[in-house]
Amino acid sequence: MNSTSSTVSxxxxxxxxxxxxxxxxxxxxxxxxxxITSAANPLIKDLRRAIARGGLTERGWCxxxxxxxxxxxxxxxxxxxxxxxxESTELRGLRLGAAKVTRIPDALFHTISSTETSQGVIALxxxxxxxxxxxxxxxxxxxxxxxxxxxxxxxxxxxxxxxFGATGAMFLKGAVSPxxxxxxxxxxxxxxxxxxxxxxxxxxxxxxxxxxYAAVAGGAAVxxxxxxxxxxxxxxxxSEAHGIRQSLLASATAVTIPTAGVESLNxxxxxxxxxxxxxxxxxxxx
Numbered sequence: 299m300n301s302t303s304s305t306v307s308x309x310x311x312x313x314x315x316x317x318x319x320x321x322x323x324x325x326x327x328x329x330x331x332x333x334i335t336s337a338a339n340p341l342i343k344d345l346r347r348a349i350a351r352g353g354l355t356e357r358g359w360c361x362x363x364x365x366x367x368x369x370x371x372x373x374x375x376x377x378x379x380x381x382x383x384x385e386s387t388e389l390r391g392l393r394l395g396a397a398k399v400t401r402i403p404d405a406l407f408h409t410i411s412s413t414e415t416s417q418g419v420i421a422l423x424x425x426x427x428x429x430x431x432x433x434x435x436x437x438x439x440x441x442x443x444x445x446x447x448x449x450x451x452x453x454x455x456x457x458x459x460x461x462f463g464a465t466g467a468m469f470l471k472g473a474v475s476p477x478x479x480x481x482x483x484x485x486x487x488x489x490x491x492x493x494x495x496x497x498x499x500x501x502x503x504x505x506x507x508x509x510x511y512a513a514v515a516g517g518a519a520v521x522x523x524x525x526x527x528x529x530x531x532x533x534x535x536x537s538e539a540h541g542i543r544q545s546l547l548a549s550a551t552a553v554t555i556p557t558a559g560v561e562s563l564n565x566x567x568x569x570x571x572x573x574x575x576x577x578x579x580x581x582x583x584x
Contacts, residue, residue, distance in 0.1 A: 333400070335403060348361050352474070352477075357422075361420060361422065362482055363417075363479060372392070380398040380399070380400060381419065383400070387418030413483075434466075439465050439532070439576055440506075441467045441569060442534045444546060445473055445542075446535060447474050449474050451538075453482065453485035455565070455570075456476070461573075463580065466492060468495050471498065500546060508532050509532070510532050512536075512550035513568050513572055514547075515561055518552070520552065523575065525575075527575060533576070535565050555568060
């Protein structure tokens with residue numbers, strides 16, 4: 299047998315092995331799946347409550363809806379406890395490990411889905427528990443959410459934080475829950491990887507040994523290009539309705555993003571610009 303034939307033969311063997319693995323994964327998933335048909339089932343009721351209140355289930359699991367979040371959870375080696383899927387949804391090829399698979403009728407799934415165009419799959423994930431030391435590691439870059447209520451903004455901020463090399467995020471008491479399904483969806487999976495704390499007291503946050511910068515609109519604030527983001531620091535983002543609380547402003551350096559034609563930026567956009575500037579400065583300082 300020449301080298302070309304040998305290569306082709308080996309490739310065919312690999313393809314066949316992969317095909318068998320996919321079939322075995324699909325069959326294993328099918329054989330261990332259970333079916334629920336009643337809206338009164340405790341799992342369905344728990345899911346509905348968690349989505350409605352924008353938080354965790356009674357077991358402390360976060361609700362990740364859609365294939366993208368399920369794939370991101372798998373990629374991030376998250377602790378997936380269960381997968382709830384509509385009967386018509388195909389899960390073939392997904393290696394779900396020990397996660398329990400539950401099938402429910404399509405009509406029932408649509409009554410608990412939090413998306414307009416449901417993909418028919420929800421992953422229930424045991425969230426990672428992070429420590430303050432993990433957020434404040436070498437050359438900290440932390441984003442602090444003060445009163446940010448919109449889950450879409452919060453999730454987008456987390457996504458930008460991961461993209462621009464932040465070491466973590468803090469949600470102060472009164473901010474939206476990081477476990478809100480809409481926050482998780484807007485983070486596009488960053489919540490599975492970026493260290494974060496929630497329900498943090500303002501005094502605890504501001505007492506950390508880093509330089510705090512407060513994002514404000516205009517005034518006597520320092521332009522972001524003049525701020526030094528190369529040292530361990532944190533960026534405070536306030537709500538669009540109320541801004542940053544005075545106790546935090548008093549302990550931080552106010553910074554502003556120069557704009558033309560508008561007075562202020564959306565909270566998520568402002569966070570993204572500030573985090574990019576921090577990333578740019580740090581890259582140049584290497």
